[in-house]
Amino acid sequence: MPICTTCTAAVPFLYTVYDSKSNLRLHQCEKCHSFADPYVEHDSFILLLDLILLKRDVFRHLLYNRGTNPRKYVDGVEVNVERPTSQQRERNRWKNVFRFGGPLIFVDAFIRWSHLHPSFSTVSAPLTDAAVIALLKTVAGVLIETITFHSGVICACWAVQSLLDRLPFTRHDKPSAIRQEFRFSLIPLTLFYSSLTKLFLLFLLTIWRPSTEPTRSSGSLAARLGWQQLSDEDVDREWVVRNVLGGMSAGFGLRVILDSHPIFTTLIIAAGWVVKTAASRGPPSSSFCTMSNTDTQLPPxxxxxxxxxxxxxxxxxxxxxxxxxxxxxxxxxxxxxxxxxxxxxxxxxxxxDLDKLTAEQIADIKRKxxxxxxxxxxxxxxxxxxxxxxxxxxxxxxxxxxxxxxxxxxxxxxxxxxxxxxxxxxxxxxxxxxxxxxxxxxxxxxxxxxxxxxxxxxxxxxxxxxxxxxxxxxxxxxxxxxxxxxxxxxxxxxxxxxxxxxxxxxxxxxxxxxxxxxxxxxxxxxxxxxxxxxxxxxxxxxxxxxxxxxxxxxxxxxxxxxxxxxxxxxxxxPLGSPDILAAKNWVFDLSSSEFPGIFTRAxxxxxxxxxxxxxxxxxxxxxxxxxxxxxxxxxxxxxxxxxxxxxxxxxxxxxxxxxxxxxxxxxxxxxxxxxxxxxxxxxxxxxxxxxxxxxxxxxxxxxxxxxxxxxxxxxxxxxxxxxxxxx
Known part of the structure; x- marks a missing residue:
C-alpha cells in the first residue's frame, strides 16, 4: 500500500485518472491533508535533483510509491485496476537494485579510476591495455566494497529491528506504515539512492582539482592548520566525501525506511563500514602481512x-x-x-677480520x-x-x-x-x-x-x-x-x-x-x-x-x-612491450600523481x-x-x-x-x-x-x-x- 510522503500514513491510492492520463487529480492525505505524493507529477530530472539534495519525500516516493497504479475513472465510472501483489512489488524492487546499482557502481569506479590514474583519464590519453586493466580492477574493487558494505548494513538492520521488536519500551501495538512496509530490498535501494549525493560531490572534485596550495606562511593560523589537515592523506578531500559525507547521506536514507532513532542508523552505517573495511584490508597487519588489497595510485x-x-x-x-x-x-x-x-x-x-679488511673490500661492501x-x-x-x-x-x-x-x-x-x-x-x-x-x-x-x-x-x-x-x-x-x-x-x-x-x-x-x-x-x-x-x-x-x-x-x-x-x-x-627497456620509449612527465612502487592499503x-x-x-x-x-x-x-x-x-x-x-x-x-x-x-x-x-x-x-x-x-x-x- 502506498504512503503519504509527508506523514507516512497509509493511503489507498496516490492520484485519480479521469478518461485520459493527462487528466488527473492528486489524492489528499486524510491524516495531514497534504497531497499524498506530489512527485507523481514531477519529471525524472526533478527527482534526481531532490535525491542529490537528500529530500526526504523523494526517497519515500521512490521506495514506497513508485509503480503504484492510480484509481481510474472512465465516463464517470470507477474502473477496477489490478494492483501488484506484495511479492510482485518485492521482485520489482530487487530488479531496481540491480538496474540502478550496476550503473552507479561503474560511475563510482570510473570516478575513482580518474582520481587514481589522471594520466589515463585525460581526454587526449590513448586507451591502452594498462588503462583498461586498471579500470576493470577498480570496478571489481568497488563491486566487492559495495557488496560487503550492503551486506553489513543489512545484517545490522536485521539485528536492530529484532532488538527494537523485543524491547518493551520500543514495541508498538500498531506499527507505523513505514514499519509495516519494511522489506530488506529497501536497504540496498536506499543506499544506492543516497549515494548520488556522494557521487555528485566526487564528480565535482574530479573536474575541480586545485593545482596549488595557498601560501602556508600567510593567512590565519586556523586557515593554515585547516589546509594542512585537508592536505594530509588521513583527511584527504576524496576520503572525507566518500566516507564521512557518504556515510551521513546513507544514514539519512536509512532513517527514511527504518522507523528508529538516528543513533541506531548511525550504528548501522558504522557496522557496514567496519565490514567493508575488514573485507578490503584482510588480516591484521604486520610487517609480513599480505600486500594485496592495495592501491598503487596516489591522491592528486x-x-x-x-x-x-x-x-x-x-x-x-x-x-x-x-x-x-x-x-x-x-x-x-x-x-x-x-x-x-x-x-x-x-x-x-x-x-x-672486520678490523683487517682492505679498502677494496670495504668499498665493495658499500657499493653492494x-x-x-x-x-x-x-x-x-x-x-x-x-x-x-x-x-x-x-x-x-x-x-x-x-x-x-x-x-x-x-x-x-x-x-x-x-x-x-x-x-x-x-x-x-x-x-x-x-x-x-x-x-x-x-x-x-x-x-x-x-x-x-x-x-x-x-x-x-x-x-x-x-x-x-x-x-x-x-x-x-x-x-x-x-x-x-x-x-x-x-x-x-x-x-x-x-x-x-x-x-x-x-x-x-x-x-x-x-x-x-x-x-x-x-x-x-x-x-x-x-x-x-x-x-x-x-x-x-x-x-x-x-x-x-x-x-x-x-x-x-x-x-x-x-x-x-x-x-x-x-x-x-605498453608496460609489457618487448621494447620497454629502450630509453627512447620513456619520456619526462610531471602530470601524473603516480609514484611507482608506492601504494596504500585499505x-x-x-x-x-x-x-x-x-x-x-x-x-x-x-x-x-x-x-x-x-x-x-x-x-x-x-x-x-x-x-x-x-x-x-x-x-x-x-x-x-x-x-x-x-x-x-x-x-x-x-x-x-x-x-x-x-x-x-x-x-x-x-x-x-x-x-x-x-x-x-x-x-x-x-x-x-x-x-x-x-x-x-x-x-x-x-x-x-x-x-x-x-x-
Whole structure:
C-alpha cells in the first residue's frame, strides 16, 4: 500500500485518472491533508535533483510509491485496476537494485579510476591495455566494497529491528506504515539512492582539482592548520566525501525506511563500514602481512609534489632526462653481472677480520650494500637461542604471529630471553658499531649527540620458517621511508644529487642528511621511526638459497637512483612491450600523481613501499637480479643497507626450518636515543615497542626477559638501561 510522503500514513491510492492520463487529480492525505505524493507529477530530472539534495519525500516516493497504479475513472465510472501483489512489488524492487546499482557502481569506479590514474583519464590519453586493466580492477574493487558494505548494513538492520521488536519500551501495538512496509530490498535501494549525493560531490572534485596550495606562511593560523589537515592523506578531500559525507547521506536514507532513532542508523552505517573495511584490508597487519588489497595510485596532490621538486632543481627536465639515459646504460651492464654471478656476488667476511679488511673490500661492501659476517656468535650458542625460542612459543600458545591458523612461523615477540641476549651479545654490538662506522660525517667530529661507535638495541621479531608452502608476503621492497623519500624535505636531501641529475655523486653513506630525516610522516605501524644504518638478521639455523632466505638487489647507488628518478618518467609503449627497456620509449612527465612502487592499503594510515616490480621498474630486471644470500650457519649474520631493495624467497625447498632473529644496526643519535627511551618503557611493561602495532600484552606470557637478564654494560647501554655500579 502506498504512503503519504509527508506523514507516512497509509493511503489507498496516490492520484485519480479521469478518461485520459493527462487528466488527473492528486489524492489528499486524510491524516495531514497534504497531497499524498506530489512527485507523481514531477519529471525524472526533478527527482534526481531532490535525491542529490537528500529530500526526504523523494526517497519515500521512490521506495514506497513508485509503480503504484492510480484509481481510474472512465465516463464517470470507477474502473477496477489490478494492483501488484506484495511479492510482485518485492521482485520489482530487487530488479531496481540491480538496474540502478550496476550503473552507479561503474560511475563510482570510473570516478575513482580518474582520481587514481589522471594520466589515463585525460581526454587526449590513448586507451591502452594498462588503462583498461586498471579500470576493470577498480570496478571489481568497488563491486566487492559495495557488496560487503550492503551486506553489513543489512545484517545490522536485521539485528536492530529484532532488538527494537523485543524491547518493551520500543514495541508498538500498531506499527507505523513505514514499519509495516519494511522489506530488506529497501536497504540496498536506499543506499544506492543516497549515494548520488556522494557521487555528485566526487564528480565535482574530479573536474575541480586545485593545482596549488595557498601560501602556508600567510593567512590565519586556523586557515593554515585547516589546509594542512585537508592536505594530509588521513583527511584527504576524496576520503572525507566518500566516507564521512557518504556515510551521513546513507544514514539519512536509512532513517527514511527504518522507523528508529538516528543513533541506531548511525550504528548501522558504522557496522557496514567496519565490514567493508575488514573485507578490503584482510588480516591484521604486520610487517609480513599480505600486500594485496592495495592501491598503487596516489591522491592528486602528489602531482603537485613532483612539480615542487622540479621547481627546486634548476633545469630539472634537461638534467634528469640526461641522467635517466646514463642510468639505463649503467643498469644494463650491472644487471648482467649480477645475474651471471648469483649468490657469489654478495660480499662475505669473518667477524675476526672486520678490523683487517682492505679498502677494496670495504668499498665493495658499500657499493653492494650487503654483507655476510660469519662466526659472529658460536654455533652452539645460536642453536641454543633457537631452542629457547621454540620452548617459549610452546609454553605460550597464545603468541601472535603468522600464519594466523596452523603452525606459526613468524612471531610477534620482542622480549624473550634469547632475543635480549642476542641483541646484547658483545660480538653483535661490535659488528653493529663497525657497520655504523661505514657512514661518515662532513666535519672532523660527528654532530652533537651522535656516536657511531655506540650501538643501540632496536627490538624486532624472529621467524622459524618451515619447509614447503609459499610465502608471497615480502616481494621486493625498500624499508626506511615510503613516500617520505620524496615528500619529507630532509629525507629528500639524502637523494639531492640524484634529483639534480648528478646521480653518480650520490653518497648513501652520508650521515648528516639522515639524522633529522623523517621516515614515518604518517605514524603507520611497522614503519620504523629510527635511523637504521643497516637492517640485519642473525641466523640461528642453517639456511641458504631456495630455503626461504633473504634476496637483495646488490647495487645500492643504481637502485637508489632508479627508484628516485622513476616517478618522473613514463613509458610511451605498453608496460609489457618487448621494447620497454629502450630509453627512447620513456619520456619526462610531471602530470601524473603516480609514484611507482608506492601504494596504500585499505584501512591503513599513510603509504607503503617503495615496492619495485618487473612491471613498474623493468630496468632492474628483478626476476634475474634479486640475489639470494649464500649459505649461512648458525651464528652468521647478514646485513643490508637501509636503502637496499630486498625480498624473502617465496619457496623453501630445504629439509630443515630456516630460523633468524631480526637485529638491525642502529647508532646513537638524538632521535634514536629518544626512541630507545620509549622502547625501554615497553620492555618494562612487556608490550610491543612503539614502532609496532599493539598486540597481546606481556603479562600473559611466561618467561619474558627482565632487566636483570642483561648483565654486560655494553648491552645495558644499548637498551638504554642504567649501568650497574662497578661495570
Amino acid at each position: 596532490r602528489f602531482a603537485d609534489l613532483k612539480r615542487e621538486i622540479a621547481s627546486a632543481n634548476p633545469n630539472f627536465e634537461q638534467n634528469l632526462t640526461r641522467a635517466w639515459g646514463e642510468l639505463l646504460v649503467e643498469l644494463e651492464k650491472a644487471t648482467s653481472d649480477i645475474a651471471a654471478q648469483g649468490s657469489s656476488y654478495i660480499p662475505q667476511v669473518h667477524f675476526a 650494500g650487503t654483507v655476510v659476517i660469519r662466526d659472529v656468535v658460536d654455533d652452539d650458542k645460536a642453536r641454543g637461542w633457537k631452542t629457547s625460542l621454540e620452548e617459549f612459543v610452546k609454553a605460550n600458545p597464545q603468541v601472535e604471529g603468522w600464519p594466523e591458523t596452523g603452525a606459526k612461523q613468524f612471531f610477534q615477540l620482542y622480549w624473550t630471553k634469547a632475543q635480549i641476549e642476542a641483541r646484547a651479545h658483545p660480538n653483535m654490538l661490535k659488528s653493529i658499531a663497525w657497520l655504523n662506522n661505514l657512514y661518515h660525517t662532513n666535519g672532523s667530529s660527528p654532530p652533537e649527540g651522535v656516536d657511531l661507535s655506540t650501538p643501540l638495541a632496536y627490538a624486532d621479531r624472529f621467524r622459524i620458517r618451515n619447509p614447503g608452502g609459499v610465502w608471497d608476503r615480502h616481494p621486493p621492497h625498500v624499508d626506511g621511508g615510503s613516500i617520505e623519500r620524496w615528500e619529507d624535505e630532509k629525507l629528500r636531501v639524502c637523494f639531492a644529487d640524484i634529483l639534480s641529475g648528478a646521480w653518480r655523486n650520490h653518497d648513501p653513506y652520508a650521515l648528516e642528511p639522515r639524522l633529522e630525516a623523517r621516515t614515518s610522516l604518517y605514524n603507520r605501524p611497522n614503519q620504523s621511526s629510527v635511523f637504521r644504518t643497516f637492517q640485519g638478521w642473525l641466523a640461528i639455523s642453517k639456511t641458504g638459497p631456495h630455503q626461504g632466505t633473504l634476496k637483495v638487489f646488490p647495487s645500492l647507488i643504481l637502485s637508489n637512483a632508479y627508484i628516485i628518478m622513476r616517478p618522473f618518467f613514463r613509458p610511451i609503449v 584501512g591503513d594510515r599513510g603509504f607503503h613501499g617503495p615496492r619495485p616490480s618487473d612491471e613498474l621498474h623493468p630496468h632492474l630486471l628483478l626476476n634475474q637480479t634479486m640475489t639470494s644470500i649464500p649459505d649461512v650457519n648458525p651464528g652468521d649474520t647478514v646485513f643490508w643497507h637501509c636503502d637496499v631493495v630486498h625480498a624473502v624467497e617465496e619457496e623453501h625447498t630445504g629439509a630443515e626450518d630456516s630460523a633468524v632473529m631480526y637485529i638491525p644496526a642502529v647508532p646513537l643519535t638524538p632521535v634514536n636515543a629518544s626512541y630507545i627511551e620509549k622502547q625501554r618503557a615497553s620492555f618494562a611493561a612487556g608490550i610491543p615497542p612503539p614502532d609496532y602495532p599493539v598486540a597481546t600484552t606481556g603479562v600473559d606470557f611466561v618467561g619474558l626477559a627482565t632487566e636483570a637478564d642483561i648483565v654486560e654494560s655494553e648491552g645495558r647501554r644499548a637498551m638504554g638501561l642504567p649501568i650497574a655500579l662497578g661495570a
